[in-house]
Amino acid sequence: MTDATTTTTGTDAAKLLRRHETMAVIRRTEKAAHDLFMSGLVKGTTHLAAGQEAVAVGARGALRDGDYAFATYRGHHHAIAWGATAEECLAELMSKATGSCKGKGGSMHLTKAASGMLGSYAIVGAHLPMAVGAAWSARLRATDQVAVAFFGDGATNIGAFHESLNLAAVWKLPVLFVCENNLYMEYTPIGTVTAAANPAADRAPSYGIPAELVDGNDVVAVEDAVARAAERARAGDGPTVLEARTYRHYGHSRTDPASYRPEGELERWLERDPLTVSANQLRALGTSDDDIRAAEESAAATVEAAVDAAKAAPGADLAEAFTDVWADGGAEWRT
Amino acid sequence: MTTYRESVAEGIAREMRRDDTVVCLGEDIGAAGGVFKTTVGLFDEFGPERVWDTPISEQAIVGAAMGAAMTGMRPVAEIMFSDFLACCWDYLANEIPKVRYMTGGQVTVPLVVRTANGGGLGFGAQHSQSVENWALTVPGLKIAAPSTPADVVGLMATAIRSDDPVVFFEHKGLFASKGAPAPDGHVVPFGQAALLREGTDVTIVGLASTVPLALTAADRLAEQGVQADVVDLRTLLPLDVSSVLRSVERTSRLVVVEENPYQGGWGATVVSVVAEEGFALLDAPMRRVAGANVPLPFADALEDQVIPTVDKVVDTVKALVDY
Ligand SMILES: Cc1ncc(C[n+]2csc(CCOP(=O)(O)OP(=O)(O)O)c2C)c(N)n1
């Protein structure tokens, strides 16, 4: 296991400013989702990723068009990083016809298959084998695509995690396992239920998989680490485990006030807010405060327009309840 | 003549020859040819890039098949014994059948999960259950369960070419059975039951192992002057209820023979449709000859107590005809 060192090599300011703006779009979308929930326009539940934006945006930045991503119920940031618009995401949360899944997915299942983001899955760990399969498929079709699975610290204790690491290692598949270690599985500190200090990275060596710990609030560090892992994968050297330390700003889900957090913990992490980190990196690269502010304002305007459009959109088409079970579009079960 | 067992490999091989995206994975399916020898010859013909031995990782087998299916392949995954579907049930219950729907049609999952199902070989409680009813509880899965060698090939062709996920139940008790080989290009569409014998007194509906059982029972009944229609459903989903209703229209009596347990068995779905839509056609109550609501015992004599037998079918039909 190697400790990643943050390097801005190869990251020019313009590129980083784009990452910063995407992270700002995600942050604003999460805030909008929260507010819309409070005003009764979003039902069910949401698992917001505010605070974890850098993992999704850094990873996407390091990958190519056509690479595959599989996410969890906490997946708004991955969907947006893979090109879903704030509007189609918020419309989906608001049960609108214009939602990315036509109202049949909701917050936990945002998907942007057209750009390789093949779903958000709400059974913990279930999508890791799928990412392994997508990587296997890339190899069988002789493309140089890679697949990445994003998952939480809690997912490292489910069998599918271990089955996936083993299979990916023995078949030497081009897959990246990216753990977003946000310190909690639901309401329980991960350390109290896990026999490894670094739940993903410490397990990887037993499967012969290289692992890296990375600062999950530093988009540049994530991008560099994912780029290294993707290069190994494309070269035929097999999977990598990345464990990104990060923190969610909201509670686990909509109903969780997160009162189990020790005093001062949130505040300490807010000082290392991924948007603050990237703004500082931009300044160090010579980007002006005006340019940074302009990017953030552009993000805010995008999400404001998205909220308005989603609110104005028609509700889910009732006929959609009976479509998309089968590939022919229908739901017939008898002849 | 060929065997049901050889027809499994034959059916897969025919599809692998016509479509490079068809790949197989499972435990011991490669050079070893599978524990039931149902994949013999595939590794030799297609090699290790098409036929993959896996670790004992049922979730990874089916989950990886799903990921590959979503990205341009047509995987055929083997789960050695159908009882082991429980180890990867999340994929059959929550992932594979739901992903197309919950993404609003953004993805398709053209895969086949093949598995050796059912009793009759004395493998005991954890290797003998008929679990086709498990799959029937899940909207979003297609289900095939052939009863003859030719149907194995013909339904396998449809299963592998299907853009929808298919659970393909191969019955352990039928592997050694023989029948006419499938002609070239043989394809059996899903949702088309086969009327295997015509009679006027009773309709007997079977699936997989209970089809030969129903045919034997029909022979015995004929000697006693009772003429039975025997319908092989071939697939549980789509479910060919039209063929069942058409037959009951002529016979006015229905007996369903199913190896899965009575509790939650597929026969309940068949009789409920007939009750709702064909009640006026009936001259007697419908009957289900099903597995008993107990785990499968080991000893042959005990196993016979709890799964359908020819005697049970004959007795049930006779009681019904006298009704
Ligand atoms: C198999 C399964 N068990 C339990 C749950 C309920 N559950 C949802 S999220 C969660 C915590 C997951 O924690 P982690 O993997 O760290 O991800 P995070 O929510 O922190 O992003 C649990 C227990 C579930 N969805 N699936």
Ligand SMILES: [Mg+2]
């Ligand atoms: Mg967590």
